[in-house]
Amino acid sequence: MRRKLVYSLSAILLLAVSLMAITLGAGYHPALGLDLRGGISVTLRPVTGQAFDKSSLDLAVERIRERVDSFGVGEPEILRQDDAIVVNLPGVNDQQQAIDLVNVTGKVYLRPVIGCANPVTTTPVTSIVGTATTTAGTATTAVANTTVVNLPTATTGASATSGSTPTSGAPGPTRRVNSVPPTTDPASATPAALTATPPTGGTAPTDTASSDTVVATGETTTTVAGATTTTGLPFSDPAATQVLPTRDGGKCQVGPSGGTGEVFVRDSAAPRIIGGGWGVTVDLKTGGSGEGVWNALAKECFNGTATCPSKQLAIELDGQIQSAPTVNAENFTGSVQITGNFTKNEATKLAQVMNSGALPITLQAEAVQTVSATLGKDSLRAALIAGAIGVALVLAFMFAYYRRLAVVVLLGLCVSGTLVYSITSFISRFYNGVLSLAGVAGLIVSIGVTIDSYVVFFERLKDEMRAGRSLRNSAQRGFKAAFHTILVADSVSLIGAAVLWYLSVGAVRGFAFYLGLSTLIDVFVAYFFTRPAVLLLARSKFMSGKKIMGMEPSADANQALGATS
Amino acid sequence: MTEVLAPETEVSLHRTARARLYHGETRVDFMGRKWWGIGVSAALIIATIVSLFAQGLNLGLDFNGGVQWEVPSANITDAQARDVLNANGVTAAEAKIVTVSASGVERLRIQTSEQPADVRQKVSAALAKAAKVDIKDISSNSVTASWGKEITNKAVRALVVFIILVALFIAWRFEWAMALSAIAAMLHDVLISVGIYSILQLEVTPATVIAFLTILGFSLYDTIVVFDKVDENTVRFAGSRLPYDDVINVSMNQVVMRSLNTSLAAVLPVLSLLVVGAGLLGAISLREFALALFVGLVTGSYSSIFIAAPLLAWVKGQTPKYKAMRGPRAVGVDLERLVMGGSPAARREAQRLRSARAGDAAAVGGASVNAPEALLTHAPRPRKKKRR
Numbered sequence: 001m002r003r004k005l006v007y008s009l010s011a012i013l014l015l016a017v018s019l020m021a022i023t024l025g026a027g028y029h030p031a032l033g034l035d036l037r038g039g040i041s042v043t044l045r046p047v048t049g050q051a052f053d054k055s056s057l058d059l060a061v062e063r064i065r066e067r068v069d070s071f072g073v074g075e076p077e078i079l080r081q082d083d084a085i086v087v088n089l090p091g092v093n094d095q096q097q098a099i100d101l102v103n104v105t106g107k108v109y110l111r112p113v114i115g116c117a118n119p120v121t122t123t124p125v126t127s128i129v130g131t132a133t134t135t136a137g138t139a140t141t142a143v144a145n146t147t148v149v150n151l152p153t154a155t156t157g158a159s160a161t162s163g164s165t166p167t168s169g170a171p172g173p174t175r176r177v178n179s180v181p182p183t184t185d186p187a188s189a190t191p192a193a194l195t196a197t198p199p200t201g202g203t204a205p206t207d208t209a210s211s212d213t214v215v216a217t218g219e220t221t222t223t224v225a226g227a228t229t230t231t232g233l234p235f236s237d238p239a240a241t242q243v244l245p246t247r248d249g250g251k252c253q254v255g256p257s258g259g260t261g262e263v264f265v266r267d268s269a270a271p272r273i274i275g276g277g278w279g280v281t282v283d284l285k286t287g288g289s290g291e292g293v294w295n296a297l298a299k300e301c302f303n304g305t306a307t308c309p310s311k312q313l314a315i316e317l318d319g320q321i322q323s324a325p326t327v328n329a330e331n332f333t334g335s336v337q338i339t340g341n342f343t344k345n346e347a348t349k350l351a352q353v354m355n356s357g358a359l360p361i362t363l364q365a366e367a368v369q370t371v372s373a374t375l376g377k378d379s380l381r382a383a384l385i386a387g388a389i390g391v392a393l394v395l396a397f398m399f400a401y402y403r404r405l406a407v408v409v410l411l412g413l414c415v416s417g418t419l420v421y422s423i424t425s426f427i428s429r430f431y432n433g434v435l436s437l438a439g440v441a442g443l444i445v446s447i448g449v450t451i452d453s454y455v456v457f458f459e460r461l462k463d464e465m466r467a468g469r470s471l472r473n474s475a476q477r478g479f480k481a482a483f484h485t486i487l488v489a490d491s492v493s494l495i496g497a498a499v500l501w502y503l504s505v506g507a508v509r510g511f512a513f514y515l516g517l518s519t520l521i522d523v524f525v526a527y528f529f530t531r532p533a534v535l536l537l538a539r540s541k542f543m544s545g546k547k548i549m550g551m552e553p554s555a556d557a558n559q560a561l562g563a564t565s
Numbered sequence: 566m567t568e569v570l571a572p573e574t575e576v577s578l579h580r581t582a583r584a585r586l587y588h589g590e591t592r593v594d595f596m597g598r599k600w601w602g603i604g605v606s607a608a609l610i611i612a613t614i615v616s617l618f619a620q621g622l623n624l625g626l627d628f629n630g631g632v633q634w635e636v637p638s639a640n641i642t643d644a645q646a647r648d649v650l651n652a653n654g655v656t657a658a659e660a661k662i663v664t665v666s667a668s669g670v671e672r673l674r675i676q677t678s679e680q681p682a683d684v685r686q687k688v689s690a691a692l693a694k695a696a697k698v699d700i701k702d703i704s705s706n707s708v709t710a711s712w713g714k715e716i717t718n719k720a721v722r723a724l725v726v727f728i729i730l731v732a733l734f735i736a737w738r739f740e741w742a743m744a745l746s747a748i749a750a751m752l753h754d755v756l757i758s759v760g761i762y763s764i765l766q767l768e769v770t771p772a773t774v775i776a777f778l779t780i781l782g783f784s785l786y787d788t789i790v791v792f793d794k795v796d797e798n799t800v801r802f803a804g805s806r807l808p809y810d811d812v813i814n815v816s817m818n819q820v821v822m823r824s825l826n827t828s829l830a831a832v833l834p835v836l837s838l839l840v841v842g843a844g845l846l847g848a849i850s851l852r853e854f855a856l857a858l859f860v861g862l863v864t865g866s867y868s869s870i871f872i873a874a875p876l877l878a879w880v881k882g883q884t885p886k887y888k889a890m891r892g893p894r895a896v897g898v899d900l901e902r903l904v905m906g907g908s909p910a911a912r913r914e915a916q917r918l919r920s921a922r923a924g925d926a927a928a929v930g931g932a933s934v935n936a937p938e939a940l941l942t943h944a945p946r947p948r949k950k951k952r953r
Contacts, residue, residue: 373702394830397833488738495730
């Protein structure tokens with residue numbers, strides 16, 4: 001029994017010390033929230049009445065993160081909370097910049113490629129047709145060398161498949177074409193007609209007057225391919241000719257958008273293994289708004305008209321070209337295949353992009369909050385000082401009331417504090433969480449909860465001693481009963497924290513998280529630290545004094561430490 | 566508290582009320598005083614309702630929507646700020662401008678209705694210029710009205726879910742009567758806290774809402790400590806046909822120190838946040854939080870003793886089992902016996918002290934029939950271990 005207690009006690013002390021050592025050694029520290037160090041917080045929500053689903057929001061979060069990262073904002077916090085997205089940008093203090101940063105439309109544009117500057121390989125060439133067997137390109141080739149394809153339904157054979165060898169020395173592209181679209185009349189669709197169909201209907205990203213609605217703000221219209229390197233991702237302007245980056249660091253000059261992702265059937269895009277490599281298949285909506293728009297574009301690119309000399313069709317999402325496959329057919333019915341040197345992840349990602357493009361969401365900034373850096377610092381300092389004084393007061397009270405037994409409280413608080421600090425640091429480091437003012441307040445409040453557990457235990461212990469039991473015996477019985485109470489009471493706190501965390505947004509969430517965390521730690525520490533510590537103390541000479549914890553052991557106590565009157 | 570705990574008979578283990586409290590030897594007839602508690606609560610609740618109807622709550626920006634700036638006000642006056650607003654197309658007349666003090670720095674807090682982003686940005690820049698500070702030193706906060714509504718709805722939804730879950734939990738862990746009383750006490754706390762915010766017209770912010778939700782947790786923690794003891798005593802006195810009022814009284818006396826200490830331990834850090842953090846160091850955001858917590862903690866500890874327990878006694882008293890056991894409450898020495906009773910050592914000790922002090926053992930005559938030991942002719946068989 002004694003040995004077990006010693007083990008438990010040393011184990012938790014070792015845990016606390018080593019966690020602290022790792023944390024300090026690795027230089028982890030809790031990332032401070034916006035309200036503690038200044039910055040801007042933007043809360044976005046889909047415009048009311050819009051149909052959307054959670055996955056498109058998740059994708060939007062990812063897009064925002066990429067965009068924010070590309071601008072080099074330090075320690076941003078981007079979270080989806082239910083149907084809202086909260087973006088915290090510490091250190092940013094220009095509201096317009098912040099709103100531009102989170103400017104994610106979720107709209108996928110289909111834009112003819114004029115030319116590409118590619119860091120790895122030469123620009124993809126105009127060859128249209130390839131054989132199915134070619135697996136040319138290196139894995140590192142740029143987006144531009146993916147290749148579109150065609151109808152899965154048709155049979156192999158016709159004109160396109162005439163099976164020429166990989167042509168014109170283009171190193172990259174993998175091409176395969178199995179079939180030919182049934183009927184085509186190349187002449188019918190003129191490029192002009194195509195470009196006249198900008199992103200369909202009402203959802204077109206108009207320049208908004210109140211820029212609260214986060215839509216494209218058509219800023220960057222760089223002209224020369226590959227020339228400019230702007231900081232961060234440029235903003236998409238579907239109506240202009242732009243140079244946009246590709247996913248792998250290349251750049252392509254693309255023409256005005258000829259259609260949006262809305263030509264695709266929602267949720268139809270899926271990664272598939274096509275001819276030995278990963279690719280994506282996607283269904284087209286029937287009718288003018290789907291196949292009509294797509295085929296017009298395809299025809300343009302297939303024929304390499306002036307608007308689409310490269311024969312590539314770029315799939316662009318929020319200012320970044322996701323893929324720019326070469327069009328290998330002129331007319332598509334039903335579905336489209338995109339193949340290339342995709343990895344499974346890339347294919348999955350592309351499919352995701354196309355799916356979300358089929359039902360884009362427009363986000364609106366519901367709340368924008370700027371916290372000045374000085375105000376934040378002051379709050380943090382005040383919270384820390386107040387916290388320290390609070391802890392000191394509580395400890396003083398504990399020592400006055402429980403005398404020597406309060407040593408356990410002191411050590412216990414150290415252990416809990418270490419655990420909370422380390423866990424918070426780990427979370428900051430690995431899960432992009434931050435400690436906000438509400439979180440700090442939650443932690444300070446939890447000091448009260450932690451102390452509660454000690455009080456419950458010690459009062460119980462006193463009850464037992466009063467009933468005439470020895471200290472050693474009382475400690476054991478007392479803990480058993482007290483732990484029962486602590487468990488029940490902490491469960492309620494935990495339920496509260498969980499409900500708050502699950503159902504609320506923003507600051508409340510941070511608070512709930514830290515309340516929940518410290519409640520869990522409280523139970524943990526009570527069982528693995530407080531119990532062995534008190535039980536061992538109860539056996540030691542340290543507690544055998546006459547007036548331990550301010551009360552005399554009863555005359556009937558086994559040890560007969562001396563009757564009092 | 567000292568008044569309540571004053572000695573009621575000449576017999577006592579420790580002389581002063583403080584010492585008896587410390588040693589768990591109180592014998593306060595809480596149930597006999599329940600009308601005091603209920604009366605105070607009723608008065609507060611009526612005041613709350615009247616105030617809510619008369620002036621409502623002072624809801625902050627986050628609930629109503631709008632824009633707020635905070636500017637260090639060393640170089641800018643109220644009128645200048647209004648000029649800035651007017652110059653940027655914001656109707657200054659409807660703007661609310663107050664001076665707040667944070668960290669020894671006076672700040673102007675300017676609140677207006679919703680404004681588009683470009684206007685906000687322009688106003689921020691213009692304010693920075695007028696106040697001769699860097700734009701970094703200006704805090705602004707803008708919330709659309711629909712978002713404010715959403716936040717409110719979420720908070721209400723969280724509250725409802727929380728109450729249901731907690732009620733289920735307590736009912737499962739203890740019993741329905743306790744769940745009912747605990748929830749009622751909790752609602753009582755929220756109502757009174759809201760009332761204090763309404764009466765004093767303090768601004769309700771998201772921080773306040775967080776604090777209110779925390780209060781629920783604290784209030785329940787206290788109540789559960791009391792109920793846990795009641796639960797234990799119900800089992801202990803199960804064979805002695807003791808009226809439920811007595812069981813509650815005994816439990817309350819046994820946990821009163823625990824309740825006081827836990828409340829004190831919880832209040833101290835909050836008080837420090839309020840006085841040191843918000844008061845001396847002037848962190849406004851801390852004040853919003855700490856104030857609500859403080860109010861809630863105090864009402865929470867109060868309600869666990871004066872609302873939850875009497876309510877539980879009343880609900881349980883209605884059940885057929887306890888209806889049959891109704892009788893006069895044990896008070897004074899009888900109550901003390903019940904509180905201290907159970908362990909032979911304690912009884913012997915008490916007896917010895919009493920006779921030593923009073924000189925005659927007869928003073929204790931006429932023991933209550935309700936005392937469990939009176940019913941037993943031999944030491945009780947150790948209770949079987951059961952799942953509790």
